[in-house]
Amino acid sequence: MPLESLSQFTFVQDHPVFVMLNQVIPLAKLTHWPCVDTLNTIAHGPYTFIDDPESQSLAGIRLGELGYEGFIAETQSIPTRRNWHDVFNACIWHQFPHSKQRLNQLHIEYIKLFGAQPRGKVRDNITHFDECGMLIVHTEGSCVPSLLQQHQWHDAFVTQQSAWGQEVQAFTFGHANLELLLAPHIGLTAKWVALQVPEDFFEDDPVSQVRLLDRLLVERLDMAFFEQKLPPIPYLGIPGWWQDQDESFYANTDHFRPKRPHP
Numbered sequence: 001m002p003l004e005s006l007s008q009f010t011f012v013q014d015h016p017v018f019v020m021l022n023q024v025i026p027l028a029k030l031t032h033w034p035c036v037d038t039l040n041t042i043a044h045g046p047y048t049f050i051d052d053p054e055s056q057s058l059a060g061i062r063l064g065e066l067g068y069e070g071f072i073a074e075t076q077s078i079p080t081r082r083n084w085h086d087v088f089n090a091c092i093w094h095q096f097p098h099s100k101q102r103l104n105q106l107h108i109e110y111i112k113l114f115g116a117q118p119r120g121k122v123r124d125n126i127t128h129f130d131e132c133g134m135l136i137v138h139t140e141g142s143c144v145p146s147l148l149q150q151h152q153w154h155d156a157f158v159t160q161q162s163a164w165g166q167e168v169q170a171f172t173f174g175h176a177n178l179e180l181l182l183a184p185h186i187g188l189t190a191k192w193v194a195l196q197v198p199e200d201f202f203e204d205d206p207v208s209q210v211r212l213l214d215r216l217l218v219e220r221l222d223m224a225f226f227e228q229k230l231p232p233i234p235y236l237g238i239p240g241w242w243q244d245q246d247e248s249f250y251a252n253t254d255h256f257r258p259k260r261p262h263p
Contacts, residue, residue: 006030009084012182016240017172023206025091034087036080043094046101047072052079052086067116069107084182088175095210096173098218103130106223125226133173134190134233135213137197144168145194149231151259154250157237164239166202171213177235184236186255191230193220 006027012018013028022028025043034042036049043049072078078093080086093100103126110123119127138145144163147156160168170192172178177190195216201209234255236242242249250256 006033009182015181015184017178017181020171020206021091021178024095024210027087027091033082034090035082039080039087039090043090045093045097047076047078047093049080049090049093050077052081067111069104070111072104073108084179085175088178091178092173092175096214096217098214099173099221100130102218102221106221106226110223122223122226125229129174129191129193129226129230131174131176132190133230134177134192134235135171135173135217136168136192136194136233137171137201137213138168138194139199139201140196142167148192148233151257153234153237153256157239157245158247158250161239169202170233170238170241171210173217181235184242186236186252188235189232190235192233193217193230195220 009018009027013022018028027034027042030038030042032038036051039049066074068079078090080090106126107123110120110126114120136145136148142163144156144160145168147153147160157164164170170190172181172190174190177188180188195213197212197216201212204212237245237250237256239245
């Protein structure tokens with residue numbers, strides 16, 4: 001949604017997800033809306049953020065002729081609108097530049113092989129991860145990823161609560177989920193991938209952490225990775241990410257759904 005000020009972000013910036021984000025990109029220090037020039041300064045990366053060129057051209061290339069992904073690949077420029085969705089997209093580009101580039105490359109590779117329409121399952125899964133992805137980062141001995149895989153939500157979030165931030169942590173990759181977190185609601189879900197990290201990972205500084213995660217993630221991203229859907233995780237179940245995480249909260253099977261048996 002277009003906003004004229006930072007008031008909505010200021011209201012929720014103490015949420016753990018935005019605390020983590022601000023340790024890498026100082027959005028909380030802004031006193032004005034982050035235009036593309038500001039984003040290119042505080043969230044600099046391999047590509048340039050430009051005002052959405054829907055009605056203009058860049059070097060004779062129009063967005064409508066190439067599509068969003070084609071335009072980025074051709075111009076190394078990212079069309080950016082005045083809304084939180086695109087601001088958070090810029091934040092993810094800054095933190096995970098190699099992985100975001102790889103997603104763009106996969107879109108282009110798929111289009112070259114099969115055409116732009118229909119999009120196909122692979123491109124849909126790429127987009128879903130781009131918008132709603134999450135990284136479950138863990139050390140070798142953590143049992144949390146396997147508990148999440150089996151939808152053992154209470155064990156993963158409650159029994160293993162002390163492990164979060166020590167041997168396992170969630171990092172938001174999907175910029176759409178960052179936008180939704182401005183007004184969080186029960187039912188908010190991410191698609192996750194597990195990344196194993198060294199034992200001393202959680203002692204490192206936030207910038208070094210995301211740099212390592214970007215290198216680890218990009219190694220996983222190929223067509224085969226997106227041929228199947230990624231597992232879901234109830235976003236607000238992560239310890240500390242919702243204000244009312246009592247027993248009744250985790251007992252809500254409309255949000256914490258049991259794993260469906262294989263047919």
